[in-house]
Amino acid sequence: MTGPLITAVELLERQSDVTILDVRYRMGGPSGPEEYAAGHVPGARYVDLDTDLADPPGEGGRHPLPDSARFEVAMRGCGVRADRPVVVYDDWSGLAAGRAWWLLRFHGHDEVRLLDGGWSAWVQAGGAVETGATVAARHDDLDGDFEARPGQMPVVEAGDVLEVPVLIDARAPERFRGEVEPLDPVAGHIPGAVNIPTSTNLAADGRFRSPEQLRALYAAAGVPTDDGAVVAAYCGSGVTAVHDVIALELLGVRAALYPGSWSDWITDSRRPTGRT
Incomplete structure (x- = not known):
């Protein structure tokens, strides 16, 4: 496999050769464990975004990166191994599963x-559908041998x-403009950011647009698409920006x-905010 994506057809062909993680989560939506129990890819282990893929809200925003040692234990409990590919999925346009993708890559x-x-x-x-709460079959630190080595993906901090040079705000346009803010106490955006909502990355069928379409989309927003570009992305709490x-x-x-994204940025009132 190459690239960050895998198609459902490819997964059908490779299902026995990969570790599959179900990252069902939706802001204000149905409970992930209940959705998982109702039906999931056979053999998939459930991963909880709030407890496995984030530390508690506080310093660092609403979804701070998880402690690396705790993340390692969670991934081992899901059977993640260094020598075996991992496939992650959700039912939220890849917005939650993307967090697992990034954290595994980062580690x-x-x-x-x-x-x-x-x-x-x-x-x-x-694809076949398995039901039941087999999430209970997890055994921390027994199934996998994954060793967390943080720092393998680039990050940028508030300072x-x-x-x-190019900062992308991945939130909905109305949140970027500061017209509404349903989750954080301050509305607006980080000055100088350009808005490329995660929803624009997808075609009507819910899959990512072609590279040619994405290149045109990002170029139109002023984002260089050569491999020498210095680009960073943020969202509300650092989860959905991974989509970009x-x-x-x-x-x-x-x-x-x-x-930390916007929820971290606004914790210091001395930091500037913009509205358009």
Whole structure:
């Protein structure tokens, strides 16, 4: 497998050769464990975004990066091994599963793919459906041998964000403009950022647009798409911005992530905010 994505057809062919993680999560949506129990890719282990893929809210925003040692234990409990590819999926346009993709890459696992189109693509491709809460079969630190080596993907922190040549805000346009803010106490955006909402990365079928379409989309927003570009992305809490990171990776651009994102930025009232 090459690139950050895998199709449902490819997963059907490789299913026995990969570790599959179900990252069902949706802001304000149905419970992930309940959705997992109702139906999931056979053999997939459930991963909880709030407990496995983030530390508690506080310093660092609403979804701070998880402690690396705790993340390692969670991934081992899901059977993640250094010598075995990992496929992650969700039913939320890849917005939650992207967090697992990025964290595994950040911690040193090179063979991680996001299922393009997610759960619906799997079902449409005729993939088998397993039911039941087999999440209970997890055994911390017994199934996998994954060793977390943080620092393998670029990040940018609050003190350096304003120096990034090209900064992307991946939130919805109305949140970027500061017209509404449903989650954080301050509305607006980081000055100098350009808005490329994650939804624009996808075609009507819920899969990522072609590289040619993505290149045109990002170029129109003023984002260089050559491999020498210095680009970073942020969102509300550092989760959904990974979607833009993945889109840029499809173009050969290794974008940095501001993990704390807007929810971290606004914790210091001295930091400037913009509205358009």
